[in-house]
Amino acid sequence: MSRIKFATDFDKSVLLNNFENRGWIQVGAEDDWNFYWAGVHNIRNVFSVDSGFRLQDDQVINHFPNHVELTRKDLMVKNIKRYRKDLEKEGNPLAEKDESGRFAHLDFIPQTFMLPADYNLFVEEFRKNPNTTWIMKPCGKARGIGIFLVNKLSQLKKWSRDGKGNSFTPPTAKETYVISKYIDNPLLIGGKKFDLRLYVLVTSFRPLKVYMYRLGFCRFCTVKYNASLNELDNMFVHLTNVSIQKQGDDYNAIHGGKWTVQNLRLFLESTRGKDVSDKLFDDINWLTVHSLKAVAGVISNDRHCFECYGYDIIIDDNLKPWLIEVNASPSLSATTSSDRIMKYRLISDVVNIVIPPGDIPDVRWNKVPDKENYGHFDLLYDEELANADQAGQDLRAKAGLPNPALRGGIREQRKGSQATWK
């Protein structure tokens, strides 16, 4: 077997150590690589028509060409809204609504508007609930840059006056903002606010194949959470991004404010019971799968691609998870030593799933790795398997046997589909 040639845009030790420990050889991005860990900025070049580049069967790369459909805040929201609307039109039970007109099962992103495009819609909504706080985020930026909180319309007007030097140019991605309802009842642990960073690996969108990483973590604010309005300016209270928290005085370099998901589960199960915490983690899986289904139709499902996303989720005090955003290029710099170990394993486990074991990359491979190659990933959803299951159930139904998935309505069906994730 010839040795695998890899290229990477990152000079990160977790990547290089991983590849070198496998005996791979580093080559440039322009050379004949088999495995390319690219930055999002270079992915456009690789797939652009002008580059004249055609990927071979033995080449894989870590991004889908138009991943922005999921990873840019405004596009993700747009896609999820459309997904829900489509399901509703179909009369799909998943799109069922509750008394207050909210989606009963697909209400997993905070209410969001695009600015400036949806400004009028937003104002209408704002007037309905004038006492809510909203969070403004620029679409094209990450790591908490350019984020601010709004609880008065005047703040927004001021922003738009300051921003619009020239009102004739149409807004570019950099100038579009999304404004979302701020989750003002976050679950607090030890009195502190946190969000979840989960790693989700997608090896194919059609059929959808998703893996969830077990070693996700909670990111804690170093400052006590205080919902009062005079704290609105203290971004440390509200934002859990490590890059923001790092600037705070109380940042601790030993743990970096990171707490493992296992610890979260231990805490929730101990204090709130098993059923409740099981449900929370089921809901998180549910949300992940449907956020991906929402974009599955629009992503160009190139066989050479896989992608490891960083899902940012906030849990509110009713233990309902909210999807805040999805990152295409979750940070691979290690802030602490356990962070380094975790990220090293993450990359290692990703490689084991996307490349046939002991072989060179091959896009004709059916992308069904052996269970023992999952590492710390769990198979969350495999559309092929789920469909096979469904077919089995249809057969049962035809044969007059009771269908366990349909009994008890939608919740049961939900459970049925979750069972296939495992």
Place this chain on the structure above:
Amino acid sequence: MLRAFLVESILDSKMGSVEQQPDNLLVNVLQFLRSSTLFNDLLISAQEEAQKTSLRISELKKGVQNGLGSAGWDRKLRNAIYHFLQSQPKSMTNGILGSPEQLKEPLTYVRKAQLAWEKKILKSLNSMCTELTIPLARRRPEREQKDMMVRWTELGVDGPAFMRGSSGICRGIDLSQIRPVYAPKDFLEVVVSLQNPNCNSCGNVGSFDVPWGLIQVPMKVKTLNELRLQYSDMAITQCQTGVDDLSDIPAELFDNERTKLGRKVLSSKHAPISREFSKKGCPVSMRAELWSQILGVELDQVDHLYYEQLKAYVLQHDLLVDNLLYKDVKLTATNDDQYFVFEDFLYQVLLPFSRDTVVLKHFTQNSATPPKSYIRGKLGVEEFAVTYPPNGVIPFHGFAMYVAPMCYLYDDVVQLYFVFRKMYMHFFFRLHSVSSHPQGIVSLSLLFEHLLQAEEPELFYHLKQVGCQPLKIAFKWLMRAFSGFLASDQVLLLWDRVLAYDSLEILPVLAVAIFSFRKTNLMRVTTFNAAEAVLADLFTLQVLPLLQLALFSK
């Protein structure tokens, strides 16, 4: 009638073991019950039963008894008596009499060693005060009290002694100058230097009776066989929570039945049953409740008020120990990736704990004596002596870790507080006082050395030869009951067994198991630092398989 009812319950719960001295004990128990609030509630309930119209006068006694029984009084009284007996030193329940001093510690040389140690601690505390020119205690001005009240749930940010000055300038005690009064290493020296003056076997070089280990005092500790019997419920043939309920094992095999049984146990609310059930480990979602039941912590209005009162004491006075506790949390839990989120909870438990005079009660069983301090200018005048700190416990480096794992169980600070207090007064105090008690740190250390010598003589000899006495590494594990050394879920599984078997002896067993488990690497080390490095990271260890290995594999 009441007496008859109680006697029955007591005899039941003691299951006949009190035959020798039932009267003496009965009197004690009755006295205890009469003075408890439970007694009043019982009378009220009895009154209510008696007033029921359905009751016939001729069957008054029977009717009331039945009524009380079905209202759950049976169980309440049994629990109360059980917890009372648990809280008594064994010698007391056995009817052995002695001076209070002897009850605390029967061996004179051990008593002396503890006394000398206390003096040393106190001296170091006093010299810290002098050096930093801060008083042991001072009353907080009104403004400062208010400020602290506002910051109560976020003391981690600025600390207890912090004060916003009138000019807006912040002032606080320089924490870098505060250092822990003692660390496990210092205390190990005390334990190691303990000598029995009546025992003259040490010193003859070449004689066979020189102990291999560091502990030089002769004390009786259990053999592996005795421990096997004691922990027979943990045998490999018995399914255990923490091994057989992991997510990759089908729930039908064990978990489902276990959960069902657990629910039944919880609803019975009977401490001995909860304890028995926990011998095979507590399911995560039931642990908080099981521990509360085993320890007899059932919060009522009075407990909440009591905690509020302690909090008020904290606000009123600034004590030097607050800074010690604060510093300890900062040095341990704040830097711990498992516990840092609970930092503020720890202050809300530890600071009131230092003011809680109920803790003083445990000194009747503790070889230690609460330190005394004198009001300024009245040094040595007994009438002006006060216990310092009010609970009599001077924290050492790592003290906060006794609380930290329990933060995973109780979201409510008050519940957390009372469970911790019970745990401390029943178990943890033994881990940092010199005593000959079989549960004391000296016996546990000796048990560790004996077991390791018996089970892994080759390893023990090798480590001893390269100048690395195993106890030097294991002592801090024992002293902190492994908190902060294992993954949090594993510490809780370990403490399940401590509670269930009502014994700390599981700690040395685990320490031996860890040495055994890392034997191959330990046999290669030639320096103390290398050995320490082999045993530095225990976070990947699974406690139960290790314990089973150590107890039952040979």
